[in-house]
Amino acid sequence: MSDPIIIIGASHAGVSCAEKLRANGFSGQIQLIDRLSGVPFERPPLSKGFLQADGSDDEKFLLRRSDWFTSHEITLIDGREVTAIDRESKQLQLDDGQCCRYDKLVLATGAFPRQLDDANNLQNVFVLRHARNAYELRSAMKGRKSAIVIGGGYIGLEVAASLTKAGIHVDVIEMTERLLARVASPNISAFFANLHEINDVGIYTGVINQEILQKDGLFSGIRINNDRTIHAELLLLGIGVLPELGNAKDAGLTTGDGIIVDGMMQSSDADIYAIGDVALVDGAMSRIESVDNAQNTAARAAAAICGSSQPPKAAPWFWSEQFDVRLQSAGIVPQEAAAVQYVVRRGKREGGLSVWSYDVFGKLAAIEAVGDPAAYMLGKKCLDLGLSPPPSDIGNADFDLKGFVASGAA
Ligand SMILES: Cc1cc2nc3c(=O)[nH]c(=O)nc-3n(C[C@H](O)[C@H](O)[C@H](O)COP(=O)(O)OP(=O)(O)OC[C@H]3O[C@@H](n4cnc5c(N)ncnc54)[C@H](O)[C@@H]3O)c2cc1C
Incomplete structure (x- = not known):
């Protein structure tokens, strides 16, 4: 039997990667190692529903239930920290002195708060x-x-x-x-x-x-x-996070403000991948910290490991909930600059609006919508398809955005 695929970090990126490996037909051993004890929780509710809950049903915040790991034949090694990576012998050292051999290694070590x-x-x-x-x-x-x-x-x-x-x-x-x-x-x-x-x-x-x-x-x-x-x-x-680079840096992988990877999430070592919050795609302005990015990069690494085709490229997306308002955003909002334009489009629902950001070249770069899921969906589609509705049309509430997207998609 060959050595397992080991994933360090059993959170959004690591669990998604294990799931995608199985979906791509990988039938060998998969081990997920995390220093936290217990079955992992989802992160987004921790600042929202979890803080408002009375604690009587915290199981609903679990990322996956324990039987999910069993049914997918994924071994969760929780409460164990990886303390070193030996790339030459393809082994990991754990904090209890154990050594684990790997065939491929996926670093999904995330980030820690400043x-x-x-x-x-x-x-x-x-x-x-x-x-x-x-x-x-x-x-x-x-x-x-x-x-x-x-x-x-x-x-x-x-x-x-x-x-x-x-x-x-x-x-x-x-x-x-x-x-x-x-x-x-x-x-x-x-x-x-x-x-x-x-x-x-x-x-x-x-x-x-x-x-x-x-x-x-x-x-x-x-x-x-x-x-x-x-x-x-x-x-x-709440002053931001730093990427959890420790093991990767010590093992001599190329790092910056993240572990540097290519488009398939492969690091400077061909047998090691990095995904989620800790990964920095070569040439990108910055790391992306979101559940969508964790899942998307996990899918890329899993496809690369299994030799499957890469998932199609799509604009990154994010959401936030504050009081009774839900924000949905897609793309990367450009920093303020003379040629950057932010155009507000009123939504059909009372109080709903979307903001369409155009970069210095006049191209649509991001959409943010509050109380306007329809505008979000159409904006996301524009970004995925590379469409850029003219800013003057977007500012006009009567502009047929749906028709524009349909004709661009055809
Ligand atoms: C409170 C909160 C709210 C959020 N809300 C949203 C939201 O509304 N929408 C959204 O899109 N995103 C949200 N995010 C961001 C999103 O949760 C993160 O982008 C996502 O968790 C990143 O997943 P990850 O697996 O890359 O890293 P992480 O979730 O950071 O997980 C990394 C794991 O690796 C483990 N680990 C690290 N080093 C080692 C080691 N050496 N040995 C063993 N284990 C190790 C850690 O214990 C950790 O469990 C939120 C995050 C937080 C914290």
Whole structure:
């Protein structure tokens, strides 16, 4: 029997890859190794439904139930950390001293949250990446009245909405001049700033200076820009993540802000692939952190390993939920620049809208829709097909977008 395919990381990318290997007809051994104990949880609900749930039915947040691993003949080795990769002998070292040989290795090691030195050893300071973090935060929320979130990105804002729904007053502190500055158009930033403000969330942007306050080792508040002090009982750090490169770097794989891979997710070692949040496709501007990307890159690696045809290219997509609003986006929103255009299109439903972003060459680069799933679907189709409806038409609510897409697709 040949050595197994080993996947390090049993989260969205790793589990998807194991599933796709089976779907591509691979019948050999598959081992999934994760340092976390237990069956993996889905990540997106951890900042949304999980924080709002009472804990009586947390099983519904599992990524897969344990019988799924059995029925797919996939061995889950949980609670075990891979400490080294020996590429020459094609072996892994685990933290209990065990060695495992592999035929092909898939790195789905994801990313870990950035921390703040000043808040490192304080009580009531939280990050949110996996289920244990979410359990800790959920139990700390009980009976609290106030919290601060540092970081106005998607995770910070989703947590702010969940805490607010639980009756906790939240202040969000963001270093840049607008919320979601790295990932969304200015119009969508303004939409969510307004949504949070009408729900009584305090929003502070452009905070260049912050001092963490504490009393007897317990987080007690923040002083911002040397002129305002906000007291609170809990602190959530939502200041981004760093790729989990440790083993890959030590093993001499080519890395940057991620493990560098080609279009089939193959690393600088032909027997090692990297997928999901940790992978950086050679030539891409940055890593993509989303469930869609985890699944898509998993499918690419599995197809390459099995010698199957690659899945068709499609625009990356993402969603977020805050209060009762669902955002759907596709493509990569270009950063603000003189020639970049953001065009707002009113939706048919009350309050629905979409923002269409055009890059410096005037080509459609992304669509973001709130309360307008129809516009999202049509925008995603445009991106997948390489269609670029003229910005002046998009701004006109009477423009027949459906007809435009149908004629472009024909
Ligand atoms: C709170 C939250 C909300 C989110 N919401 C959304 C959303 O609404 N929409 C969306 O599209 N995306 C969302 N995301 C992002 C999405 O969940 C991630 O992009 C996705 O989880 C990436 O999957 P991954 O498998 O690449 O990495 P991860 O999920 O980070 O998993 C990596 C796994 O590898 C394991 N590991 C790492 N190193 C080792 C080692 N040496 N040995 C053993 N195990 C190891 C880790 O324990 C971990 O379980 C959210 C993420 C979070 C945290």
